[in-house]
Amino acid sequence: MQTAKAHWWFVGPALFLMVVILLMPIAIAGALSFTSYSLGNPGAEFVGLENYEKIFTRSTYEKMFGATFRYVFVVVPLSVGLGLGAALLINSTRRFGDLYKTIYFLPVMAALIAMAIVWEFAFHPTIGIVNSTLERGCGSFLESWSWFAHGCERGFPLWLTDRDYAIWTVAFIGVWQGFGFNMVLYLAGLTSVPRELYHAAEMDGAETAWDRFRLVTWPMLGPTTVFVVTISFIRSFQVFDTVEAFYPQGGGPSKSVYVMMFAIYEKAIQQNLMGIGAAITVVFLAFVMFLTLMQRWIVERRVHYT
Amino acid sequence: MTAISLSAIEKSFGTTSVLNGINLDIADGEFLTLVGPSGCGKSTLLRILAGLEAPSSGEVVIGGQTVNAVRPARRNLAMVFQSYALYPHLTVLQNMMTPLKLRDLSLTGRLPLLGPVFARGQYRAIVEQVRETAQILKIGHLLDRKPGQLSGGQRQRAALGRAMVRKPVAFLMDEPLSNLDAALRIHMRSELAELHRSLKTTFVYVTHDQAEALTMSDRMAVMMDGEILQLGAPHTVYNDPQDIRVAEFVGAPRINLLPGSLDNNGYARCGEIVLSRAATQGVVGSVSIGLRPEHLSLCEKGTPEALSGQVVHKENLGADIYLHVSVLNGSQRLVVRVSPHEGQGASFGQTVHVIREHGRALVFGKDGKRLDIRTAGTGNVAEVA
Ligand SMILES: Nc1ncnc2c1ncn2[C@@H]1O[C@H](COP(=O)(O)OP(=O)(O)O)[C@@H](O)[C@H]1O
Ligand SMILES: [Mg+2]
Numbered sequence: 192m193q194t195a196k197a198h199w200w201f202v203g204p205a206l207f208l209m210v211v212i213l214l215m216p217i218a219i220a221g222a223l224s225f226t227s228y229s230l231g232n233p234g235a236e237f238v239g240l241e242n243y244e245k246i247f248t249r250s251t252y253e254k255m256f257g258a259t260f261r262y263v264f265v266v267v268p269l270s271v272g273l274g275l276g277a278a279l280l281i282n283s284t285r286r287f288g289d290l291y292k293t294i295y296f297l298p299v300m301a302a303l304i305a306m307a308i309v310w311e312f313a314f315h316p317t318i319g320i321v322n323s324t325l326e327r328g329c330g331s332f333l334e335s336w337s338w339f340a341h342g343c344e345r346g347f348p349l350w351l352t353d354r355d356y357a358i359w360t361v362a363f364i365g366v367w368q369g370f371g372f373n374m375v376l377y378l379a380g381l382t383s384v385p386r387e388l389y390h391a392a393e394m395d396g397a398e399t400a401w402d403r404f405r406l407v408t409w410p411m412l413g414p415t416t417v418f419v420v421t422i423s424f425i426r427s428f429q430v431f432d433t434v435e436a437f438y439p440q441g442g443g444p445s446k447s448v449y450v451m452m453f454a455i456y457e458k459a460i461q462q463n464l465m466g467i468g469a470a471i472t473v474v475f476l477a478f479v480m481f482l483t484l485m486q487r488w489i490v491e492r493r494v495h496y497t
Numbered sequence: 498m499t500a501i502s503l504s505a506i507e508k509s510f511g512t513t514s515v516l517n518g519i520n521l522d523i524a525d526g527e528f529l530t531l532v533g534p535s536g537c538g539k540s541t542l543l544r545i546l547a548g549l550e551a552p553s554s555g556e557v558v559i560g561g562q563t564v565n566a567v568r569p570a571r572r573n574l575a576m577v578f579q580s581y582a583l584y585p586h587l588t589v590l591q592n593m594m595t596p597l598k599l600r601d602l603s604l605t606g607r608l609p610l611l612g613p614v615f616a617r618g619q620y621r622a623i624v625e626q627v628r629e630t631a632q633i634l635k636i637g638h639l640l641d642r643k644p645g646q647l648s649g650g651q652r653q654r655a656a657l658g659r660a661m662v663r664k665p666v667a668f669l670m671d672e673p674l675s676n677l678d679a680a681l682r683i684h685m686r687s688e689l690a691e692l693h694r695s696l697k698t699t700f701v702y703v704t705h706d707q708a709e710a711l712t713m714s715d716r717m718a719v720m721m722d723g724e725i726l727q728l729g730a731p732h733t734v735y736n737d738p739q740d741i742r743v744a745e746f747v748g749a750p751r752i753n754l755l756p757g758s759l760d761n762n763g764y765a766r767c768g769e770i771v772l773s774r775a776a777t778q779g780v781v782g783s784v785s786i787g788l789r790p791e792h793l794s795l796c797e798k799g800t801p802e803a804l805s806g807q808v809v810h811k812e813n814l815g816a817d818i819y820l821h822v823s824v825l826n827g828s829q830r831l832v833v834r835v836s837p838h839e840g841q842g843a844s845f846g847q848t849v850h851v852i853r854e855h856g857r858a859l860v861f862g863k864d865g866k867r868l869d870i871r872t873a874g875t876g877n878v879a880e881v882a
Contacts, residue, residue: 390549391582395659396570396599406595410586 217476223469230463242470254446255454255471258358262450263427265362266369270423271416273366274373279408281374282381292378295371303368307436310364314350322347351437354444361433361448368433369426373419380415384408414490421486425479431456451475499558500525500699501546501667506555508541508723515541517723519555523667528693528700532710533720534746539703542720543669546701548572559666570599575660579672581652583644589655590640593627593662600663630662633692650681657692667699674709686712707747711735719743741861744787750819750832752859753793757786765860765870768825770802772858774870784868787859790819790834795843796852803850804831808843818843822851 224242228235246252277295281288298306313320328334329343342348350360388407397403431452434442442449442457451471459468501523508516515538523529531539544550546557548569557564564572575596583592598607601623606616613620631637634654644652653673660668673689674682690713693700704710710717711731718728719742726740738744744752757767763775765784772786796803806824818840820833833851835843843849860868 385580385582387578387580387582388584390544390547390569391576391578391584391659392595393549393569394547394574394576395596398568398570398599402599406584406599410584413586 220469220472220476223465224467224473226466228465228469230465235466238466242467243474245467246470246474251446251449252454252471254442255449255451258442258447258449259428259451261358262362262365262430263424265359266365266427266430267420267423269366270369270373270427271419273370274419275377275412275416277370277374278377278381279404281378292375295374297371298368299371299375303364303432304436306368307364307433311351311437314360316346316349319350321350352444354447357443357448361430361437361443364433365427365430369423372426373423376419376422377412377415380412381408384411417486417489421482424482428452428475428478499523500527500560501701502556502558503542503546504556504558506542506545506557507553508538508545508550509553515723516545516552519723519725521718521725521728523699523701526697526699527715528690528702528713530702530704530710530714530717531720532704532707532717532746535705537720538723539705539720540671543576543671543701543703547574547576547669573666575663575665575668577653577656577660577668577670577673579675581644581656581676583652583655583659585644588641588643589631589636589647589658590624590627592644592655593630593640593658594623596659596663597623597626627658627662630658634658634661649677650685653677653685661696665698667701668696669701669703671703672705673702675704675706682709689713708749711747719746721746738859739867741785741787741865741867744859744861744867748789750790752787752789753829753831754861755786755788755825755829755831756783757860758783759860759868763870765858765868768804770804770853772860772870773855774858774872776860776868776870783863785861787861788831788853788857790832792854792857793831793833793851794854795820795833795835795839796850798850800850800852803852805848805850806831808845808847808849811840811843811845813837813840820849822849824851 223235225237225239226235227238227241277291281291281295284291312318314322316322325339325342325347328339334340334343348356350356384407388411389403392403392406395406397406429452430450434448434450434453435456437443438448442453452475455468455471455475458464458471499522501521503519503521503523506516506519506521507514519542521529531542533539541550545552548557548564548567552565559572559574583589584595587595602612602616602619606612606619608615628637628640631640634657636651636654636658639647639651639655644655647655653676656673674685677685686709689700689702693713702709702713710719711734714731716729717731717734718725719734720726721742727734727738727743729737734743735747738747741754745754755767755770757765757770759765759776759781761781763777765772765776765786767786770786798805804822804824806822806827808820809823809830810821812819812821816837818835818837820835820840820843822831822833823829824831831851858870860870862868
């Protein structure tokens, strides 16, 4: 019958595009991850779980996970915390709020590749503003801090090229770049907090800003926070451009900044090892999927006050 | 004893002035209603009293102390908001505990999780107090629910409960019933009035509904355009309005106003009708004659001083029927309250005759102020009343 097939014409185009654009690439990546395919080769060998085995046993990939998780667990809390703090401060000022918003949002809009040059200058061991500023503190009370005294004696760290500092420096830049975005999300969340709740809290005896924050602001920002945290997690897992800009070769001093996205890029594009690249991609997607499911679960469980 | 006193309160937002010199003394334990049309500044006045808004000028005195510089949390007032403003993430129990926790517990006692351990005794006392209040309001079974899981009426009670758990100097209520359905609203009127009688605390109640003001209050203040037009007991305001705007606002259906004029002897007349009482001040000119629907009735054709007209609309309320009658050649409409028995016969388009109850008419001058009219000893118009 003619009419029985009509529904395919309605859902067909959308379904087709969804499969081709969204699902197929993932499926292909999944399939490739079980092979040793490289671009240009006529065929590929099926290698089973070998790629995954490498990821979870070799020390390079151990470093990859180490760098990624260090980055993520510094950037997420700090950029969320600073974003919230900045949003609360901006929300409480009457004047210049828009100016502050623009300034804090600038790093988000600026291309990181371009900003990387500025940071590279700032962190330069001899002409950089960071270390020259630190050196001025020498001789003052700051020397009672042993780390600082050590820096004065032996020279301050080479922020970007010391393997003990590189990942934290990159994470710092990640926070600098990301908190403005979270601030904007929190500002949007703050506008939807009913003003009457603050009045009710005041009438109930919430005299300090902390009481009002605990009683009204923080709970009402719950849905925003879940979203902001998830987005920050995903964005930090995806960090790539800073690493590529600072360390085009090899992922930083002794691979201490060898984050996942960079590993995928290096393996799959630079070294043309599609199989292993695809396998890292699948692991990456699994993390993101897990985070998204967590978010949905939390949202449904707790923060909806219907 | 005066519990709360507002003197010369003015408030303007930018260039728009919202309150123009409000003076109001609220007695201890009284139920005072601020009533007026939307946008007249009732909420603003209440919020100034609460301290949520600062007056542009004027003084707020609570219990003999000027509190202009005292923050809302320290004024010991409780407020019920129109939107209830319950904390949506807390259960009713926690909502009602909040004012007690914030006032009675130290900082350590308020810590999440650890607080209830440190201050166990106080917590038990607070929960006990909340349960007692919940019992009075009959929401004991709802204590574990969140506001989102409650109906409008239950939320309203929870908000009332949160205000009631401590012993405030006064309850401030901003249109607390306006989000309820009609039947519940009428039910809650009597319940709130009963609550007031049992608590014996001052209530300051804001509403735009004149029926709520008439039914619940000890005194009502009719506000319009940022001024209190009249302050008095409901029956005084209803029967003896001093301003045409008060007369129009209070009473449903609205008072009938007929255009008239005052003759040289002070008698107000409108067409055939001449009032039997004369104005004491010798004002001459056009006036408005106000007649409430319940002071009009149907009469036989040919009755002297009757107004005739066609029935243009009939509202049947069951116990009463309101007939809208087009009089004075269709230029005016009178609403007449008749009993169902009387009204049965009257149908659309029919000509009826309406007579007033003597001695009830209210006369307002051109400036809207009520004119004092008295039964004069001498007069050249025959006395009818
Ligand atoms: N924060 C504000 N800023 C500017 N105008 C306001 C503000 N609050 C109230 N108004 C104005 O004041 C007038 C009185 O408001 P309100 O007291 O809320 O009236 P209501 O009698 O309906 O409660 C209204 O015209 C309103 O637009
Ligand atoms: Mg209002």
